[in-house]
Amino acid sequence: MALGRLSLQxxxxxxxxxxxxxxxxxxxxxxxxxxxxxxxxxTGTANTAIVNGISGCDTLYATTLTxxxxxxxxxxxxxxxxxxxxxxxxxxxxxxxxxxxxxxxELSPDGTIAGNGCxxxxxxxxxxxxxxxxxxxxxxxxxxxxxxxxxxxxxxxxVTVSGTNxxxxxxxxxxxxxxxxxxxxxxxxx
Numbered sequence: 001m002a003l004g005r006l007s008l009q010x011x012x013x014x015x016x017x018x019x020x021x022x023x024x025x026x027x028x029x030x031x032x033x034x035x036x037x038x039x040x041x042x043t044g045t046a047n048t049a050i051v052n053g054i055s056g057c058d059t060l061y062a063t064t065l066t067x068x069x070x071x072x073x074x075x076x077x078x079x080x081x082x083x084x085x086x087x088x089x090x091x092x093x094x095x096x097x098x099x100x101x102x103x104x105x106e107l108s109p110d111g112t113i114a115g116n117g118c119x120x121x122x123x124x125x126x127x128x129x130x131x132x133x134x135x136x137x138x139x140x141x142x143x144x145x146x147x148x149x150x151x152x153x154x155x156x157x158x159v160t161v162s163g164t165n166x167x168x169x170x171x172x173x174x175x176x177x178x179x180x181x182x183x184x185x186x187x188x189x190x
Contacts, residue, residue, distance in 0.1 A: 006041070006057060006058055006059070006060060006186075007041075041056070041057030041095055041096065041152075041186055056095075056156055056188050057095045057096070057186045057187060057188060058188055058189055059082055059089055059091055059186070059187055059188065059189050060082055060083045060184070060185070060186045060187075061075065061077075061080050061081075061082060061083070061089075061091075061183065061184070061185040061186075062083045062183065062184045062185075063182075063183055064102075064108040064109070064110075064113050064180060064181065064182050064183070065170065065179075065180075065181045065183060066113070066178055066179070066180055066181075067121070067170060067171075067172040067178060067179040067181060068172065068178055069172060069174055069175055069176055069177055069178060070172060070173075070174070070175045071171075071172050071179075072126075072169060072170065072171045072172070073169075073170050074126060074127075074167050074168065074169050074170070075167070075168040075170070075183065075185070076166060076167055077090070077091045077094065077130055077161045077166045077167070077168065077185070077187070078090040078091070078161065078163070078166045089189070090161075090189060091161050091185075091187035091188065091189060092160070092161055092187070092188060092189060092190055093157060093158035093159065093160055093161060093187055093188040094130070094132075094153070094158050094159045094161060094185060094186070094187040095152065095153050095158040095186050095187050095188065096150070096151065096152040096153065096184070096185070096186045096187075097132070097149075097150060097151060097183075097184070097185050097186075098148065098149075098150040098182070098183070098184040098185075099121075099123055099143055099148070099149045099150065099170075099181060099182070099183055100143075100147070100148045100149075100150075100181065100182040101115070101118060101120065101121050101143045101144065101145055101146065101147055101179060101180070101181055102114070102115025102116075102118075102146070102180040102181070102182065103115045103116075103117075103145045103146025104116055104117055104145075104146075106146060108180065108182060109182065113180050114180070115145075115146070115180050116177050116178065116180065117145065117174075117177050118145060118172065118174045118177040118178060118179045118180070119144065119145055119173055119174040119177070120142055120143060120144045120145065120173045120174065121142070121143050121170055121171060121172055121173060121179050121181060122140050122141070122142050122143075122170070122171045122173055123140060123141045123142075123143060123149065123168065123169070123170050123171075124137075124138075124139060124140035124141055124168070124169060125137070125138055125139070125140050125169055126167055126168075126169030127167055127169075128163065128164050128165065128166055128167050129165070129167055129168070129169065130159075130161065130165055130166055130167060130168050131159070131165055132151075132159060133151065133153075133159060137165060142173075143181075158187060158188065161187070168185075170183075
């Protein structure tokens with residue numbers, strides 16, 4: 001069952017100041033430059049082509065996971081509890097993902113879980129692995145302490161989920177520290 005209403009937005013903003021001429025950017029002494037990209041998702045155009053920057057997204061998985069030292073956890077995109085607390089949810093397409101390994105001094109979004117010195121996590125592979133945009137499901141991505149790995153798909157199709165492409169394995173590469181991982185995955189139910 002899809003969420004009755006969902007609106008979310010990812011915003012990438014890279015800002016800098018420089019005094020040198022950069023090809024393709026306004027420049028001069030003390031000039032500021034920005035590269036911005038915003039992707040907006042929601043149920044208003046769920047599962048249709050992008051209309052006015054909106055790409056269909058009607059379900060959302062969001063949590064902070066604690067993974068024991070040298071441990072693993074698996075997120076099944078065809079059986080999860082959504083942000084509204086409704087269980088047995090399923091995605092057919094993923095539109096965005098965000099994985100953040102909390103570092104020392106960082107807190108979970110609600111401020112209740114503190115990061116630590118966990119060295120890194122690996123995301124991907126495992127049994128019936130979700131392939132993200134790797135091109136092959138056996139590839140993985142390493143996220144180091146205090147790092148973020150995220151991507152938003154600007155197409156209506158997103159990345160397909162199926163019975164052979166539905167699990168996200170997260171492995172804690174640290175043999176001493178727990179991993180505190182903020183996870184947000186937005187997608188479509190049809």
